[in-house]
Amino acid sequence: MERILIDETPKLIGQVVKLQGWVNIRRDHGKLIFIDLRDRSGKIQMVIIPDKEDAHRAAKEIRSEYIIEVEGLVKARPGGAKNEKIPTGGVEIEVERLDVISKPEVELPVDISVEELNLNLDTLLDNRTLVLRNEKVKAIFKIYAEMIGAYARIVKQEGFLEIKTPKILDSATEGGANFFKIKYFDKDAYLAQSPQFYKQAGVGIFERVFEVGSVFRAEPHYTTRHVNEYIGLDAEMGFIGGFEDVMAELEKVMAYVMVEVSRNCQNELEAYGAQIMPVEKIPRMKLTEALDILDKEYGKKMDEVDIDAEGERLICEWVKKNHNSDFVFLTHYPTNIRPFYSMPSPDPQYTETFDLLFMGVEIASGGQRIHNYGQLVASMKKHKLDPEEFRHYLDIFKYGIPPHGGWGLGSERIVQKILGLGSIKEAILFPRDVKRLTP
């Protein structure tokens, strides 16, 4: 008999089927043994009656996380016994045969069969390979997969070509301090902290490019929204009229991603009580306007023209209240806090750049880039960078490149905020921070 998946059972009432999966939990009611079985498609209740002697004997030994194979009859559950919370809640399996395929070798350090784990972050991360089996934790990564899949679909539809760019670089450009250093044969090399230069080269070749790839940041952060390795959703587009075109494109992308996640992950979102608001027009606001609001409405003053984590949280709160939007674009960041390649605004103190905030945190940075060779070299010098170190990057501009811009989106923060997770680390299978390199 061929194994079937649990989510196929509701169509097979009255038939004997073969299932394989993990024991979520066993419960005994008198002589009846109940087992909740899970596989990649869902969860189902199974019952083992004493008459099926071999199966009953085998079932008595079963514990959580045993991996088993069963054959049994699919039966409709009577009305009162239905579990409305899961799609297979209307059926159960009356087990005829039960075999153990594999089993835990140790006492499980955490009980993952419960609906709500209620563990602290370190416990969640230290016992990662086990904790990730919990149904509610798994839901995070189904949403994550849907989200990055939807991102790739929409940008392709918009004419962006998927590219893969090197993560090992010969020099720590773009600033310097937050690069990890590698021993590369007889040379030193560095891990890419963004695909910025390569996606700009991509514009010179393909006009519109995107990349889903690893990003490495050697920043010693201890926050709920930073990790040292993450997946960036980057895109860059040529022939723009200005950075408004970049924001308009990103708005379209986020609208699509949110629709797709709500449509395709209903059960997973429900498990977190999360609701996704349709994205329409995302409000745009100059950074200086945002700082005025923070001052007037919240009595929060910044020492310079910049915004901190608290400011981002408060301005999102204000936008939600006043514009009913979970998103807001802050624009025109000052030149001194943006990278050298940022296109200056008509008032050259500011840049044609933006951050996209979502539910209290920055999830994307972007803007128009300088495309004129001479202007770029001048900007490097102003930022005290040596053009000679950037000669390969400068080749892009020597050969001519159209006006262009793009964004870098942090994939994990999006899922973190959609689900209201306390830390970004919960949205990463095996996160890396200053102290954590395992598991």
Place this chain on the structure above:
Amino acid sequence: MERILIDETPKLIGQVVKLQGWVNIRRDHGKLIFIDLRDRSGKIQMVIIPDKEDAHRAAKEIRSEYIIEVEGLVKARPGGAKNEKIPTGGVEIEVERLDVISKPEVELPVDISVEELNLNLDTLLDNRTLVLRNEKVKAIFKIYAEMIGAYARIVKQEGFLEIKTPKILDSATEGGANFFKIKYFDKDAYLAQSPQFYKQAGVGIFERVFEVGSVFRAEPHYTTRHVNEYIGLDAEMGFIGGFEDVMAELEKVMAYVMVEVSRNCQNELEAYGAQIMPVEKIPRMKLTEALDILDKEYGKKMDEVDIDAEGERLICEWVKKNHNSDFVFLTHYPTNIRPFYSMPSPDPQYTETFDLLFMGVEIASGGQRIHNYGQLVASMKKHKLDPEEFRHYLDIFKYGIPPHGGWGLGSERIVQKILGLGSIKEAILFPRDVKRLTP
């Protein structure tokens, strides 16, 4: 007027349109100036007549790789003047206005307007940002993007969940010598040379997982098929009956990928004279049988039970001749040349593993993995590895995991072989080898 893309022009005969793109080449015929313009969608011929004085004056200054904006009338080309080789060969643009958007600052080191570049590999790679603009070179990366997109589509359809796993590891496991070392804050760390352990953990959680991600190999190779950083197409699946199930799945995946690439990249394949044969049943052959054939048919003897690059090439030649297949699975590699986690065959000198060869080279390695904790620890010891160093990996097996297996596919080699490129480096935008860290 809104810019349109070049591939929209055949539907717009008789209308004035606005185009933006790169000048591929300018040709003067008496007083007529012809310009081939390219954008992300294609290429089109434009003509500038002397009557349009401003445009004609501007066009005289134009050189290859100038980025321009034009307005002009879409006209049908008379029968004899049609270019059958491109989809827009039946139309041309009679230019009314021409403006330069951006232009090269230097003499171009290579002429990329030609159909065939005929450059040596170093020139191709040293001038990468320019060379990649050549139409035929660009075609490689359209095929590459289609290929990895098709891979993701088919494995998702087959129930694999997309995961992203860390590339920074705390220890150089799985062997040791071919890891790049990183300075990670106050610790040493290593770059992942495969997502092997994490995708096995993924089986314990999601049953079927796949990853498209960066792979780093510190091997000092100087060949046409090795680089030190590449994109791996990994997958791992639980509840297998044996490693035949893994091969069957990979066969299905390759068949789909090849169909999709042939269907969606016809022009790009044609530029290389490449034809993709439909994949049906891929022949399977024990490594020892392959070695017998090499001995008998080609007089090639190996010192041990292993195969080298020449052997892989010859056995593919033999399979092509005798079974008319571009693919072949070699199976049952000896235990001593496979990683410790490989499932031993009933004859424990051999393993339940395979390599998939395609047109002369290995493109994938895979097999069944050991899933029993005790057996795995014993295998580590036999391979002279310290189980204590693998304690996080071993947790996966302590908590129980089903029989499973999977593969790692090298994405760039597939495209290299489909197109008959001399080096894998031609199939990578910005390749990394022992000597090359730039551009």
